[in-house]
Amino acid sequence: MSILMMIGQFLCGLSLLVFFHELGHFLAAKAFGIRIKKFYLFFDAFDKRLCRFNYNGTEFGLGWLPVGGYVRMAGTMTGTDESDPGEDSEIPYDQRYDHKPVWQRLIVMSAGIIMNLLLALLVYCVMFLYYGRNQVTIFGKNLIILPGQLGMQAGLQPGDEVTAINADSSLYEDELLSTHLMHGNTILSIVRRQGKERVHMHVAVSPKIMQLVADKGLTQFFSIKAGFQVDSIYTNLDLRKNKEFKNAHIVALNGDSVNSFNDFIIRLKETKARQLYLTVIHDGKTSTMLAHRDKDGHIGFSLDNRAPLLRPERVSFVQSLSAGGSKMWNNIAENSKGLSQLVSGEVKARDGLVGPVRIATLFSGHFEAKRFWELVAMLSTALALINVIPLAPMDGGVMAVLVYEAVTRRPVNRSFLAFFYLAGIVAIMLLSGYVLLNDIRALNLITL
Template identity: 85%
Template sequence: MSILIMIAQFLVGLSLLVFIHELGHFLAAKAFGIRVKKFYLFFDTFSKRLFRFNYKGTEFGIGWLPLGGYVRMAGSIATADDSDPDEDADVPPAHRYGHKPVWQRLIVMSAGIFMNLLLALLVYCGMFLYYGRNQVAVFGKNAIILPGQLGLQAGLQPGDEVTSINADSALYEDELLSTHLMHGNTVLSIVRRQGKERVHLHVAVSPKIMQLVADKGLTQFFSLKAGFQVDSFFTNVDLRRNQAFKKAHIIALNGDSVRSYNDFIIRLKENEQRQLYLTVIHDGKTSTMLAHRDKDGHIGFSLNTNLPVFKPERVSIGQSLSAGSTKVWSTIAQNSKGLSQLVSGEVKAKDGLVGPVRIATLFSGHFEAKRFWGLVALLSTALALLNVIPLAPMDGGVMAVLLYEAVTRKPVSRTFWAFFYLAGVVAIMLLSGYVLFNDIRALHQVSS
């Protein structure tokens, strides 16, 4: 059942992203008087579709192939290579895409990208307004970290105290999980106890490790010492107290991160009817195990008196707009840096390219609104950036041709467009095949 919920969330999120993107093209085309013949969510390949209806001369529908969507405009570039040159003969030239000025066509083609960025901004602003922002309350105040496997590789040690990240000690949780960690050249300022001395150090983390952190999760790098520890708990192995994990720190329950005692209690209530899989950090190692409740439904753990990890803050509309804009921009910068590292070879393609299979696994096996909308905003920004790449038939490829026309003041030939379009389609198909293979291989490695 959890797999079905995960897939359903992925399809709903994908549908929203595609619909908003194509809506941008549709609204811009209508604004310039261009006749829109089709508006489809997903592709109606081989003329097969799940649903359709006509309204004011436009066919709206849902295709059966969930790999995107499209808006078919009269006199579009795609029409120029159709086998029937008179397909749009019934449309006056003034209402055809190809007869519009270059600047109008550029706006029409970039409108989908703009709408995806606008969606991300609105979602982030709404989340900040509804949930507020969690300031990291312990930075500069003995913020003890528990390094995971990637953190140990970077040179961190259990008991290190983080004072700042990239020279910034005033951090919010959303920054900690994205801007300040998910790109290269990250520098952690730490205090390490060596005997009776406190030594101040700066740990530089390589882009390769940060890429692995982005792929495998922040807890594989480090976890802030939360407000409670495991004292002991029953496992399903022998129903005896497992002393091997005494004073381990719970960082996730059934795959959902746990950052505080209250967070842990909420997760327990959400999983009352499910088996409990606890992810803990102990001696620098991350382990996941099946926990066992006692007859009263409890598992053993003990509290400590550390400072709270996060301090919740309410934000105004103006603050949410500022924080949302910063979040969108930092996500663009993060993804752009990732693309440049792929091109330069700093990050291998098998580590940096993530396809729909692994994206789907980012959604939880049960619905959580904050997590769902956060992923929608993140993927919407990524989709906008992806469509800037100058490959036909993506928006970036069409925009590159239009910019060429604007500079040379003459349209490209039909032959050039045909080869450019074909080359783009072949490149996208090959890349999609590689990404899909890479996704399946990565999942197989995790399961084994």
């Protein structure tokens, strides 16, 4: 059931991204008087589709192949021969894409990219307005972390206290949990207990590790220790009698990280099993214990009496625009740097290229609204950046041709254009196949 929920969220998120992208092309084309023949979410390959209807001369439909979507404009299906007007020759010139000025066609092709960026900005702004922002109130005092596998590789240890990131000790939670702050040559200032001493040190995080963090999720790097303590657990382990784990801190429930008391309660309510596995941290050591609910579904623990790690702050509309725009720009910078590292060879393709299989695993096995919309915004920004790549038939490839026409003031030879599109399609198919196999390999489903 959890797998179906994960796949359902992925398809729902993908549908939103594709719909808004194609809506951008649709609205821009309509604004310039271009006739739209088809608007499809997903592809109707082999002329097969799930449903369709016609409205104002446009066929709207839902294809069966969930790998994208398209807007079919009049004047885009021309022949390879210069004398061949194509199948839209009966449509008036003023309603055809190929007879519009270059600047109008550039706007139409870039509108999908712009719409994806606007979607990301809208999601971030609404999330800041609804959830507000959490300021880290005791950053550098008791901000104890639980490093994941990648954090261990970077040199972090359980119980480390983060005092600053790149010498910045005044942060909000959304900034602290952003890979942008730790992307590339980033220095984490930490305090580590060695016996009775507190040793101050700095940990340099390599770009390769942060690329893996962007792929596998920040919790694989570190999670913030939850702000509540274990007091007693029914039946299987009575911590009141076992002083070894007295006042241990809960950091995960059944393997899923919990970063706050509310997060723990939500996950506890969503979990129906009577037996629970709790990951706790005590004296710098991480342990997993088996807990058991009583007949009423309760489990014993006590709240931490120390000052809270986070202080909620309401956000105004103007502040949400600023914070949302900053987060969207950070995503663009992260993805751009990732692409440049791929091109330069600093990051290997098998580590840096992520396909639909691994993207789907980013969604949880149970629905969490905040997590879902954060992933939608992140993927929307990534989709916008990918479409800038000058590879036909993606938007970037079409825009590259249009820029050539604008500079040379003459249209591109149709035979060359057909070859350019065919080469782009073949390249995309080969790359997609590689990414898919890479995803399967990364999930240890096959051995390559």
